[in-house]
Amino acid sequence: MTGYHAPLPSLLSRPAQAGGSAVSDPGLDRYGSVILAKRNKTVVAQGQPADYVINVVTGALRIVRLLPDGRRHISSFLLPGDFFGLTESAQYTQSLEAVADTTLIRYPRRSLETLLRTNSTANRHFFNLLCAQLTSTQEDLLLLGRKNAVERLASFLLALAERASPGSPQPQAVDLLMKRGDIADYLGMTVETVSRILTQLRSRKIIDLPTVNHVVFLKPGALRQLCAASA
Amino acid sequence: MTGYHAPLPSLLSRPAQAGGSAVSDPGLDRYGSVILAKRNKTVVAQGQPADYVINVVTGALRIVRLLPDGRRHISSFLLPGDFFGLTESAQYTQSLEAVADTTLIRYPRRSLETLLRTNSTANRHFFNLLCAQLTSTQEDLLLLGRKNAVERLASFLLALAERASPGSPQPQAVDLLMKRGDIADYLGMTVETVSRILTQLRSRKIIDLPTVNHVVFLKPGALRQLCAASA
């Protein structure tokens, strides 16, 4: 992982997780350091002082929590435009690891706090971002609390497609940037089950798997049925 | 459910979920309506326009989501000081129901937005509130994704105790305001399992259940072991 000081075109120049409008903010950008993290590198570790906020520029990352006995859980995947480290706590409660080679910008938390105080547009933007993150985390709670393995996988695939091209009516396909173990730890299951369900969906002609990490939606409607969306 | 217009002593006069400092704000209070909701009353229903933000004054509530086939999930319980309805979406994505008789204050979302724009202390307070809520929801993700039934119940009981008296070193006891079915739907299990695990903990002399909804911690240390806290 390398870090060097550099101003960047603009904070939030990419679509944020909330899908909000872009906010150009040279005032924060000047404090950001660009960080390159290779696949599987830990960008921040659980327990470190939460002194920075991180914005994903390219690549993909996973937010990881570990139980003392080694059980692992992934609370979310981060894609370009997403943020990590918006917390009120003094330490990070979870680790951030690169799923693929990644470009990040790291801002001192102080700079962000200043920005939030002085720039009302940015303030509002981050507020919405947090609200959206909360809503999507609650969606995941429902998924883990009440859905079975097929429903989880269906929901996951559709959510990935939605993030790749927001608002698209009929998703065509998605690339799985992460490996099976990551999917399993995100959905609260095992690699074996993830694999089994994927082949089941393939044999039911609902999806196709031309390569291991490319999923083609053959029957997006059937997938949507399967994910047991909220009433 | 009754609603009448009334100014109140102060917004946030009670400890908020984040445990942040109280914020006196007569500017918002004048817009709040007091609402009394009896046990099992639905205060807001999933799908309604999200025009209000709600602050709990007394009682307890559950935030509920339903799947089309009737499966139910509770994403959290609200206690005095907690807020509901901080969302960027136009509709509520979940219902709010009273677990016990409850007093609430309902603020128009516009008032809150004005407050956030004009009062930087309140802005910061709500920002921290959202961050804390996100962190605690992520904790629940780990619980639902990776913990077994005993660990879930242990975590739940300790979390309840912590909310009842924050920072207390050795929790003594908690009152369960909600019924078994609510606990089950919160922890992603069934009433039967909740019941079985409670009697198991009782027979192991880790807790006692002098009445159905009063839990006494006989061995808080053992409970803490059981909850498999993060490494």
Place this chain on the structure above:
DNA sequence: CGCTATGTTGACCCGCGTCAATGACCGTGG
């Protein structure tokens, strides 16, 4: 008192985890 909602307990079963074997892929070195 009896009626209904809620909680407990037991017997059985099934979805998914566990364990193990095999196969596909890929980078490395001879």
Place this chain on the structure above:
DNA sequence: CCACGGTCATTGACGCGGGTCAACATAGCG
């Protein structure tokens, strides 16, 4: 160019934790 080793995905056999179904107990409440 191919042999080799490591990582990752798939598939099968089996077992268990917790869900399901049913009976019973208990507690509010008219």
